[in-house]
Amino acid sequence: MSTPPTVALAMLPMLNAELMTEAHWSRLESLCVVPDREPLTTFFEPRALDVLSRTEILLTGWGCPMIDAAVLDQAPRLRAVVHAAGTVKQHMDPICWQRGIAVTAAAAANAVPVAEYTLAAILLANKKILRLHQRYREAREFRWWPMEFPGLGNYRKVVGIVGASYVGRKVIELLRPFDFEIVVYDPFLDSAAASALNVRQLEFDELLRQSDVVSLHAPALPETHHLIDRRRLALMRDGATLINTARGWIIDHAALEDELRSGRIDAIIDTTEPEILPADSPLYDLPNVFLTPHIAGSMGTETQRMADLALDEVERFVNGQPFRYAIRENDLARIA
Amino acid sequence: MSTPPTVALAMLPMLNAELMTEAHWSRLESLCVVPDREPLTTFFEPRALDVLSRTEILLTGWGCPMIDAAVLDQAPRLRAVVHAAGTVKQHMDPICWQRGIAVTAAAAANAVPVAEYTLAAILLANKKILRLHQRYREAREFRWWPMEFPGLGNYRKVVGIVGASYVGRKVIELLRPFDFEIVVYDPFLDSAAASALNVRQLEFDELLRQSDVVSLHAPALPETHHLIDRRRLALMRDGATLINTARGWIIDHAALEDELRSGRIDAIIDTTEPEILPADSPLYDLPNVFLTPHIAGSMGTETQRMADLALDEVERFVNGQPFRYAIRENDLARIA
Numbered sequence: 001m002s003t004p005p006t007v008a009l010a011m012l013p014m015l016n017a018e019l020m021t022e023a024h025w026s027r028l029e030s031l032c033v034v035p036d037r038e039p040l041t042t043f044f045e046p047r048a049l050d051v052l053s054r055t056e057i058l059l060t061g062w063g064c065p066m067i068d069a070a071v072l073d074q075a076p077r078l079r080a081v082v083h084a085a086g087t088v089k090q091h092m093d094p095i096c097w098q099r100g101i102a103v104t105a106a107a108a109a110n111a112v113p114v115a116e117y118t119l120a121a122i123l124l125a126n127k128k129i130l131r132l133h134q135r136y137r138e139a140r141e142f143r144w145w146p147m148e149f150p151g152l153g154n155y156r157k158v159v160g161i162v163g164a165s166y167v168g169r170k171v172i173e174l175l176r177p178f179d180f181e182i183v184v185y186d187p188f189l190d191s192a193a194a195s196a197l198n199v200r201q202l203e204f205d206e207l208l209r210q211s212d213v214v215s216l217h218a219p220a221l222p223e224t225h226h227l228i229d230r231r232r233l234a235l236m237r238d239g240a241t242l243i244n245t246a247r248g249w250i251i252d253h254a255a256l257e258d259e260l261r262s263g264r265i266d267a268i269i270d271t272t273e274p275e276i277l278p279a280d281s282p283l284y285d286l287p288n289v290f291l292t293p294h295i296a297g298s299m300g301t302e303t304q305r306m307a308d309l310a311l312d313e314v315e316r317f318v319n320g321q322p323f324r325y326a327i328r329e330n331d332l333a334r335i336a
Numbered sequence: 337m338s339t340p341p342t343v344a345l346a347m348l349p350m351l352n353a354e355l356m357t358e359a360h361w362s363r364l365e366s367l368c369v370v371p372d373r374e375p376l377t378t379f380f381e382p383r384a385l386d387v388l389s390r391t392e393i394l395l396t397g398w399g400c401p402m403i404d405a406a407v408l409d410q411a412p413r414l415r416a417v418v419h420a421a422g423t424v425k426q427h428m429d430p431i432c433w434q435r436g437i438a439v440t441a442a443a444a445a446n447a448v449p450v451a452e453y454t455l456a457a458i459l460l461a462n463k464k465i466l467r468l469h470q471r472y473r474e475a476r477e478f479r480w481w482p483m484e485f486p487g488l489g490n491y492r493k494v495v496g497i498v499g500a501s502y503v504g505r506k507v508i509e510l511l512r513p514f515d516f517e518i519v520v521y522d523p524f525l526d527s528a529a530a531s532a533l534n535v536r537q538l539e540f541d542e543l544l545r546q547s548d549v550v551s552l553h554a555p556a557l558p559e560t561h562h563l564i565d566r567r568r569l570a571l572m573r574d575g576a577t578l579i580n581t582a583r584g585w586i587i588d589h590a591a592l593e594d595e596l597r598s599g600r601i602d603a604i605i606d607t608t609e610p611e612i613l614p615a616d617s618p619l620y621d622l623p624n625v626f627l628t629p630h631i632a633g634s635m636g637t638e639t640q641r642m643a644d645l646a647l648d649e650v651e652r653f654v655n656g657q658p659f660r661y662a663i664r665e666n667d668l669a670r671i672a
Contacts, residue, residue, distance in 0.1 A: 018482065113463070116490050116514065120459040123452050127635065129628060136629040140615040145629060146354065146636045153637035154452050177510060178452065179641070279476040292465060293472040293481060299463065300482045301489030305515070 005318060006077070007032040008051045009039035011061025011084070019061060019084060019303040027311050031318050032057065043071045052078075057317065059310060061085050068093040072101075080317050084310035086110035086297060087336050088327060097329035104313045104323035106306035107166050107336065110298050113305075114245050115170035117296035118215050121268040122175070125213045125241035126154045130290050131266065149239065155179050160211030162204070162227075163246070164189045164197065165336065168217035172197055183207050186218075188334060208235040213243060219336035220247040230255035233265070241266040245296040246336075248273030260286050270296040341654060342413070343368040344387045345375035347397030347420070355397060355420060355639040363647050367654050368393065379407045389413075393653065395646060397421050404429040408437075416653050420646035422446035422633060423672050424663060433665035440649045440659035442642035443502050443672070446634050449641075450581050451506035453632035454551050457604040458511070461549050461577035462490045466626050467602065485575065491515050496547030498540070498563075499582070500525045500533065501672065504553035508533055519543050522554075524670060544571040549579060555672035556583040566591035569601070577602040581632040582672075584609030596622050606632040 007028065009016060016039045020028075028034060040048045042065055052075040058067070060083045065071075072078065072095060081088070081096065083105035096103060124130050128149040135148055146152060157180055161168050164186040175182055184199045185207045194201045204227075208214060214236060218224045228242070228251040236242065244251060248271045260267055266288040272281075275294060283289050298306050313323050327335070343364065345352060352375045356364075364370060376384045379401055388411040394403070396419045401407075408414065408431060417424070417432065419441035432439060460466050464485040471484055482488060493516055497504050500522040511518055520535045521543045530537045540563075544550060550572060554560045564578070564587040572578065580587060584607050596603055602624040608617075611630060619625050634642050649659050663671070 014480065014483075112515075113490060116459050117463070117465065120456040120465070123456040127449070127453070127631070127638075129453065129456070129631065132631050133626060133628050136627065137620050140613070140620065142612050143629070144350065145631055147350075149636075151636055153635055153639075154449060155637040155641050157637070174513060179448075276478050277476070284473050284476065290469060291472065292469050293479070295463070295465065295468050295481055299489055300485075300487055301491040301493070302463075303489075305491050 004032050005056035005079075006054045007034055007057040007059055007314070008036065008055040009059045009061070010041070010043070010064040011039050012063030013039055013041065015062050015303065018300060019307045021304060021307075024304070024307045024311060028059075028314065031311070031314055041065070043067075043074065049074055056080070057082060057314060059084060059314065060088075060091060061306075064091040066091055066093060067096055069095045072096065072099055080104075080323075082310050082313050082317070082323075084303075084306045089332065089336075094329060094332070102317065102323060103327045104310075104325045105327055106309040106325070108325055109306045109309040111166035111170045113298050113302045114167045114217075114296045115174055117270065118167070118171045118217075118243060118245055119174045121241075121243045121245075121290075122159055122171075122180075122213050122215065123154055123178075124290075125243065125266065125268060126152065126157045128152045128266075130268075131288065134287055151239070156181070157212040158183060158210050160185070160202070160207040160214040161199070162186070162207065162214065162216045163218035164193070165217045165219065167245070169197065171215060171217065172199060183210060205232065205235055208232055209237070211240060212237065213241045215243040216246045216250055218246055218250055219334070220249040221334070224250050226250070226252040228252065228256070230258070233259040236265050238264055239266070241268060243268045244272075245270045247271050248275065257282050260289055263288055266290075270294055340368050341392035341415075342390050343370055343393040343395055343650065344372065344391040345395045345397070346377070346379070346400040347375050348399030349375055349377065351398050351639065354636060355643045357640060357643075360640070360643045360647060364395075364650065367647070367651055377401070379403075379410065385410055392416070393418060393650060395420060395650065396424075396427060397642075400427040402427050402429060403432055405431045408432065408435055416440075416659075418646050418649050418653070418659075420639075420642045425668065425672075430665060430668070438653065438659060439663045440646075440661045441663055442645040442661070444661055445641045445645040447502035447506045449634050449638045450503045450553075450632045451510055453606065454503070454507045454553075454579060454581055455510045457577075457579045457581075457626075458495055458507075458516075458549050458551065459490055459514075460626075461579065461602065461604060462488065462493045464488045464602075466604075467624065470623055487575070492517070493548040494519060494546050496521070496538070496543040496550040497535070498522070498543065498550065498552045499554035500529070501553045501555065503581070504551075505533065507551060507553065508535060519546060541568065541571055544568055545573070547576060548573065549577045551579040552582045552586055554582055554586055555670070556585040557670070560586050562586070562588040564588065564592070566594070569595040572601050574600055575602070577604060579604045580608075581606045583607050584611065593618055596625055599624055602626075606630055 057080045080102040086107045182199045185204045268290045393416045416438040422443045518535045521540045604626045
């Protein structure tokens with residue numbers, strides 16, 4: 001039997017404490033040599049250079065510093081980067097692929113909590129539950145509540161999914177048990193794939209016109225910058241809800257603020273541009289906006305699901321199998 | 337072919353307008369004779385007495401007046417009451433069963449939106465999404481949010497279901513795709529039924545000790561009055577969430593207010609005692625409470641699902657088949 005490969009971790013230590021339970025450490029140490037459990041937070045100090053010189057697999061997470069040519073030069077034995085989070089773009093230079101490093105990430109695991117947040121948001125949105133919570137707090141008396149928002153309810157509504165990404169597909173799967181019609185816009189989705197998902201494909205503008213809820217699951221790419229602009233916001237139905245758990249980048253926020261100030265549509269927003277909104281942003285206080293601070297992705301116990309997937313990938317690598325969620329260089333142009 | 341039976345409606349007219357779409361009217365009129373589409377709101381005025389004298393099936397809804405011996409005396413041809421809502425207790429005297437009236441209700445259809453609300457509430461609760469929404473609004477700056485609520489997340493949490501009612505069972509079904517352990521307390525659930533539901537049964541106190549979220553789905557009965565009292569609230573885990581979409585009757589509200597004021601647990605509450613809380617109730621304003629005005633049940637488009645079920649039952653009756661959701665007199669002691 002050959003010597004197990006040597007693994008090192010690179011991520012924020014505070015994240016690492018949540019990500020890796022003792023069971024995860026036991027599993028990793030049964031698969032690999034782990035010279036140092038303490039994750040690297042920079043690659044250019046003596047401990048890091050020593051660890052890197054021996055590392056064959058780098059297990060990365062949020063806060064991993066950029067892996068570029070200078071880092072690779074210090075890591076001559078490195079063969080694989082396993083990212084225990086969603087996107088590798090912030091910390092991996094394309095040189096990694098050119099030097100033949102195998103790359104994988106836990107985007108499929110990170111998609112789960114985002115889809116769960118989205119499902120909850122859709123169920124709240126159609127029924128105007130967040131709005132009725134506020135109205136009741138203001139009124140403190142009996143009202144015939146359906147009259148406040150005619151047509152509310154989670155029965156026979158149209159849910160529009162923008163982007164059949166990992167998250168978009170997981171949302172579609174979670175929506176199955178409910179009485180919704182699901183429509184999808186994704187320029188990369190062919191009709192066979194749409195049939196397999198059992199969804200109706202629509203052009204983007206038409207999806208906006210027909211949907212009671214529009215949920216964004218597109219990556220941040222040059223082509224998706226301000227995909228939702230003033231004209232497209234105006235296409236949304238009166239009383240419809242826009243959900244953004246993807247990236248603020250996708251929405252023109254000046255146009256969004258104007259549309260939301262008018263009160264014509266509602267929004268449930270987890271990601272904004274900038275990431276932390278200025279203190280005077282109307283999105284904090286408008287009654288038709290539910291704003292959260294980029295928490296839909298993996299948090300707390302949910303990071304352990306990403307560690308599960310990452311260790312599955314490490315195990316495949318150790319056993320000489322290809323990664324299940326391999327990322328190739330030419331995937332970068334269309335993924336998050 | 338025999339003459340179709342004559343049907344009349346009795347419910348609040350404002351509800352009726354939401355419940356019965358034109359498609360529902362067409363279907364009803366293909367099955368029955370409908371002398372008057374206008375629902376009865378009282379049984380003792382000339383139009384009502386005339387309608388009642390001919391009615392064989394009464395299609396009832398919210399706001400239907402009490403059907404007692406005096407009403408039955410005016411309705412000699414009445415053979416069935418089909419209730420297009422959840423519970424028949426408010427408007428049906430036991431005399432109806434003693435006189436051989438067949439009774440059915442749309443509790444199974446009304447369970448769907450309650451279970452949907454509950455599912456959304458559970459997904460929000462484990463991840464502290466409602467709390468983080470508030471914290472972000474207050475802070476308006478970056479925080480390492482998982483630190484605010486250690487252990488948050490929708491991964492490997494324990495969800496405790498109190499009552500395997502229609503709603504409780506529907507919640508259990510909707511929870512299947514998620515990474516939860518489901519534990520159930522229901523004194524009427526035998527072990528074979530628990531196995532079929534694939535849940536672990538616990539005694540009530542033990543369920544409260546082990547659950548991250550406790551959701552109440554028990555009916556309002558003499559035995560369930562203040563089932564959740566001071567002692568039982570104290571058994572709940574620190575940071576756990578109590579969800580009540582059943583009836584305020586089940587919880588001692590003085591004890592609940594004290595526990596929630598302490599901030600030790602969170603609550604998502606749709607039903608209270610009294611039904612509309614006094615304007616100075618702390619439940620309106622506490623940061624760890626999300627309060628809605630008894631809206632989890634069917635509202636707006638969701639009432640049409642109850643009409644669908646009611647018309648299915650009318651069709652079975654017209655075809656000489658037994659009701660699918662027949663309610664017998666001795667069911668009344670254990671159902672909502």
